[in-house]
Amino acid sequence: MTNFKRKSLSLPKTLTLGFIVIILIGTILLSLPLATKGSHATSILDALFTATSATCVTGLTLVNTALHWTLFGQIVIMLLMEIGGLGFMTFAVMLFLFMRRRMRLSTRLLAQESLNLDNLSQISVIKLILLLSLIIQVVGAGLLLIDFYPRFGLVKGAWFSIFHAVSAFCNGGFDLFGNSLEGFASDTYLLCIMSILIIAGSFGFLVWQDLLLYPRRHRLSLHTKLALGSGTVIGWLSVLVYFLSEDNLAQLDGQLSYFHRLVNTVFMAITPRTAGLITLPYQHLSIAGITFTMLLMFIGGTPGSTAGGVKTTTIGLLTIQSLATLRGKRDATFGHRRFTQDNIFRALTLIFVAFTILAVAVLILCATQPLPKNGGLEKVGFEVLAAFGTTGISLGLTPHLNVLGKLIIMFLMFIGRVGLYTVMFSILNANRKQQNYRYPEESVLIG
Amino acid sequence: MTNFKRKSLSLPKTLTLGFIVIILIGTILLSLPLATKGSHATSILDALFTATSATCVTGLTLVNTALHWTLFGQIVIMLLMEIGGLGFMTFAVMLFLFMRRRMRLSTRLLAQESLNLDNLSQISVIKLILLLSLIIQVVGAGLLLIDFYPRFGLVKGAWFSIFHAVSAFCNGGFDLFGNSLEGFASDTYLLCIMSILIIAGSFGFLVWQDLLLYPRRHRLSLHTKLALGSGTVIGWLSVLVYFLSEDNLAQLDGQLSYFHRLVNTVFMAITPRTAGLITLPYQHLSIAGITFTMLLMFIGGTPGSTAGGVKTTTIGLLTIQSLATLRGKRDATFGHRRFTQDNIFRALTLIFVAFTILAVAVLILCATQPLPKNGGLEKVGFEVLAAFGTTGISLGLTPHLNVLGKLIIMFLMFIGRVGLYTVMFSILNANRKQQNYRYPEESVLIG
Ligand SMILES: [K+]
Numbered sequence: 044m045t046n047f048k049r050k051s052l053s054l055p056k057t058l059t060l061g062f063i064v065i066i067l068i069g070t071i072l073l074s075l076p077l078a079t080k081g082s083h084a085t086s087i088l089d090a091l092f093t094a095t096s097a098t099c100v101t102g103l104t105l106v107n108t109a110l111h112w113t114l115f116g117q118i119v120i121m122l123l124m125e126i127g128g129l130g131f132m133t134f135a136v137m138l139f140l141f142m143r144r145r146m147r148l149s150t151r152l153l154a155q156e157s158l159n160l161d162n163l164s165q166i167s168v169i170k171l172i173l174l175l176s177l178i179i180q181v182v183g184a185g186l187l188l189i190d191f192y193p194r195f196g197l198v199k200g201a202w203f204s205i206f207h208a209v210s211a212f213c214n215g216g217f218d219l220f221g222n223s224l225e226g227f228a229s230d231t232y233l234l235c236i237m238s239i240l241i242i243a244g245s246f247g248f249l250v251w252q253d254l255l256l257y258p259r260r261h262r263l264s265l266h267t268k269l270a271l272g273s274g275t276v277i278g279w280l281s282v283l284v285y286f287l288s289e290d291n292l293a294q295l296d297g298q299l300s301y302f303h304r305l306v307n308t309v310f311m312a313i314t315p316r317t318a319g320l321i322t323l324p325y326q327h328l329s330i331a332g333i334t335f336t337m338l339l340m341f342i343g344g345t346p347g348s349t350a351g352g353v354k355t356t357t358i359g360l361l362t363i364q365s366l367a368t369l370r371g372k373r374d375a376t377f378g379h380r381r382f383t384q385d386n387i388f389r390a391l392t393l394i395f396v397a398f399t400i401l402a403v404a405v406l407i408l409c410a411t412q413p414l415p416k417n418g419g420l421e422k423v424g425f426e427v428l429a430a431f432g433t434t435g436i437s438l439g440l441t442p443h444l445n446v447l448g449k450l451i452i453m454f455l456m457f458i459g460r461v462g463l464y465t466v467m468f469s470i471l472n473a474n475r476k477q478q479n480y481r482y483p484e485e486s487v488l489i490g
Numbered sequence: 491m492t493n494f495k496r497k498s499l500s501l502p503k504t505l506t507l508g509f510i511v512i513i514l515i516g517t518i519l520l521s522l523p524l525a526t527k528g529s530h531a532t533s534i535l536d537a538l539f540t541a542t543s544a545t546c547v548t549g550l551t552l553v554n555t556a557l558h559w560t561l562f563g564q565i566v567i568m569l570l571m572e573i574g575g576l577g578f579m580t581f582a583v584m585l586f587l588f589m590r591r592r593m594r595l596s597t598r599l600l601a602q603e604s605l606n607l608d609n610l611s612q613i614s615v616i617k618l619i620l621l622l623s624l625i626i627q628v629v630g631a632g633l634l635l636i637d638f639y640p641r642f643g644l645v646k647g648a649w650f651s652i653f654h655a656v657s658a659f660c661n662g663g664f665d666l667f668g669n670s671l672e673g674f675a676s677d678t679y680l681l682c683i684m685s686i687l688i689i690a691g692s693f694g695f696l697v698w699q700d701l702l703l704y705p706r707r708h709r710l711s712l713h714t715k716l717a718l719g720s721g722t723v724i725g726w727l728s729v730l731v732y733f734l735s736e737d738n739l740a741q742l743d744g745q746l747s748y749f750h751r752l753v754n755t756v757f758m759a760i761t762p763r764t765a766g767l768i769t770l771p772y773q774h775l776s777i778a779g780i781t782f783t784m785l786l787m788f789i790g791g792t793p794g795s796t797a798g799g800v801k802t803t804t805i806g807l808l809t810i811q812s813l814a815t816l817r818g819k820r821d822a823t824f825g826h827r828r829f830t831q832d833n834i835f836r837a838l839t840l841i842f843v844a845f846t847i848l849a850v851a852v853l854i855l856c857a858t859q860p861l862p863k864n865g866g867l868e869k870v871g872f873e874v875l876a877a878f879g880t881t882g883i884s885l886g887l888t889p890h891l892n893v894l895g896k897l898i899i900m901f902l903m904f905i906g907r908v909g910l911y912t913v914m915f916s917i918l919n920a921n922r923k924q925q926n927y928r929y930p931e932e933s934v935l936i937g
Pocket residue numbers: 100101102214215216317318319433434435
């Protein structure tokens with residue numbers, strides 16, 4: 044690996060730069076006059092923001108996607124979501140596979156890092172996973188068309204089906220309805236299809252690989268067990284909390300039946316961790332509901348998936364580890380395995396660094412954005428977490444951001460998608476030589 | 491140590507129970523009819539809340555200390571602050587010293603844990619530190635009297651001097667003016683005395699010990715260096731942030747001169763990490779100022795002092811460690827020493843556990859307290875951090891809390907003062923036997 048590093052860019056730098064290149068290409072395309080309806084092209088900054096939001100599968104928008112962009116612009120956004128969602132490295136690998144060329148070793152190593160596979164021999168599984176992704180999105184689009192054809196006709200219905208299947212599976216958060224899925228709160232069929240697409244997309248490659256290989260291997264990795272376990276616990280907990288905090292969406296009583304409100308409560312529990320498609324404006328939620336949504340956005344989804352945030356596995360691992368530490372147990376264990384010290388250490392550091400970055404971002408935004416005196420902090424905190432969690436639900440601040448605000452939100456979306464460690468390593472890691480001496484150890488008192 | 495544990499309660503349990511006993515005694519005294527002005531005695535719950543707030547040197551109040559309590563009640567509150575501030579264990583040790591009895595070994599060990607001394611032979615230093623504490627408070631009271639005598643006369647002035655010297659040195663946050671130090675915003679002399687008392691009280695015993703022994707030893711421990719370093723950096727950073735966020739308190743322009751406003755800005759930078767005495771209502775601060783205050787309350791002060799929060803050393807250590815990790819350095823070093831792995835691990839776990847507890851507390855309070863729709867989350871978050879940081883600054887929610895809310899805030903003040911690890915060990919640590927087998931190691935993907 045050291046040799047490899049010497050020869051070219053480090054893996055984190057390559058990944059970070061790759062995402063930047065995709066975003067810049069998207070920016071150029073979106074700032075073309077033919078991307079925007081009407082006579083004025085979109086400004087470079089707003090095109091950059093939209094390209095970042097799409098590539099980082101976030102869905103925060105400065106303009107209404109349905110009204111502002113032409114079909115060309117919307118296709119660009121969809122492709123950026125697809126590239127960002129499946130990861131540009133997967134695309135590179137796929138390209139190589141299609142071209143039936145043998146990959147050079149360096150590309151293989153790069154792909155491995157990006158997809159979090161645990162050894163090189165498994166790269167062939169990617170073909171299967173990409174095929175599966177494609178099949179899921181095509182089938183999803185077909186199932187959506189059943190709903191959209193009667194509403195919008197064949198051409199518009201087909202286009203909407205494809206766009207929203209991609210947006211749901213890649214957890215992109217963009218929509219062409221102008222108000223997300225608010226018009227579909229009583230459409231249980233649609234919400235079910237979208238939920239399945241969202242959940243399928245949020246598993247991540249390693250979980251899919253484990254599930255696909257299960258018939259042959261008859262074992263799941265600790266990662267898959269923890270990812271599915273944490274996801275399930277957080278998911279059902281979310282249903283319970285929203286059911287209680289929103290009183291099963293009592294505010295929609297009269298508009299929707301009890302059953303439909305229950306469906307929306309479940310959908311609300313699925314969407315905040317990364318998807319961002321919503322059936323009611325979050326401004327109407329209770330304070331507890333908004334707070335809980337912020338926590339879910341901080342947590343995010345599975346690593347190696349389209350999700351942002353600090354990731355479910357991180358939270359699951361640390362919950363298990365903290366309880367073990369406080370109970371005086373030597374090991375943090377799950378599914379008959381114990382976590383490595385290094386793993387726990389990285390997870391803890393991640394939380395601290397994420398927390399620090401988010402706090403600084405909130406502070407700067409509070410000081411520099413035009414905000415209402417009451418509830419300004421809420422709005423800022425929500426938007427910051429929506430960006431970092433690449434969720435994209437908004438309390439309405441984003442369109443009012445000034446230049447600095449847009450840059451900060453873009454940065455948060457970027458580290459949310461590319462990964463805090465990857466970006467930070469790229470910025471800070473000087474590949475320095477280790478010092479030959481070490482200072483003596485000493486402890487300090489803490490908390 | 492194992493033998494000791496078998497013979498009696500574990501150290502964390504003893505400390506936790508000790509604080510509970512002090513609080514319960516305070517509760518009984520404060521619920522006596524002679525503690526309350528007027529004809530009705532204070533309810534047990536409100537007496538319990540006040541006793542907890544005083545013992546945990548927080549200063550959050552349900553009632554106006556000046557108007558509600560009799561002189562007897564106020565003396566009880568002052569004594570609880572003194573006991574809570576210096577730590578009930580110090581008092582036990584002092585009691586033993588005064589009684590000139592040789593302490594049994596178990597008591598010595600207990601004292602060591604509470605005061606964070608690094609070996610038994612140094613317990614004699616406590617005498618010096620306690621004497622110093624007493625001298626500082628007496629001198630402080632004398633200096634306050636110079637200010638209070640002309641204002642309030644001798645008797646009331648003397649009583650006010652003693653009470654506020656104790657409240658400042660113990661970082662207790664209670665006041666007898668009814669509106670904290672808001673009437674003294676232009677009294678630079680008083681603010682200087684109070685600042686010195688606050689800072690002296692927030693050093694903690696280990697720092698005092700190191701400073702007192704410095705002429706003989708000519709070295710400072712890593713703890714003292716880090717505590718003083720972090721405190722200085724955070725302090726000056728706070729001055730800068732408040733100076734910018736409040737525009738040097740431009741809102742008081744016309745009432746106060748530029749110089750006086752600068753003094754108040756500096757005082758604002760000193761008070762939020764644990765003291766809680768304020769010269770202007772925090773409702774009037776900018777959103778950025780309120781956000782920054784919340785961060786300072788989360789951080790808190792030096793361990794082994796009267797401060798709550800996760801502690802400055804924890805934040806200092808983790809900042810150094812995170813930068814080292816991200817820069818690919820092997821060791822986190824400060825002052826020609828490197829931190830032990832165990833130290834870093836404990837600090838990281840502390841942050842995660844604190845964050846989790848605070849998030850759950852905020853969520854429950856949001857769901858159960860009567861809150862304004864706009865800014866409700868801000869109010870709750872601020873009050874939760876004021877309790878956990880044992881700071882006691884309020885945005886006004888505390889007097890409106892229902893029973894559950896009061897219990898949650900009390901719990902947060904308690905873990906803030908007694909220490910998260912101490913309380914959690916007491917609750918969860920079953921002193922279990924280690925299992926004889928270990929599961930195999932495995933990593934999971936994180937963030
Ligand atoms: K999203």
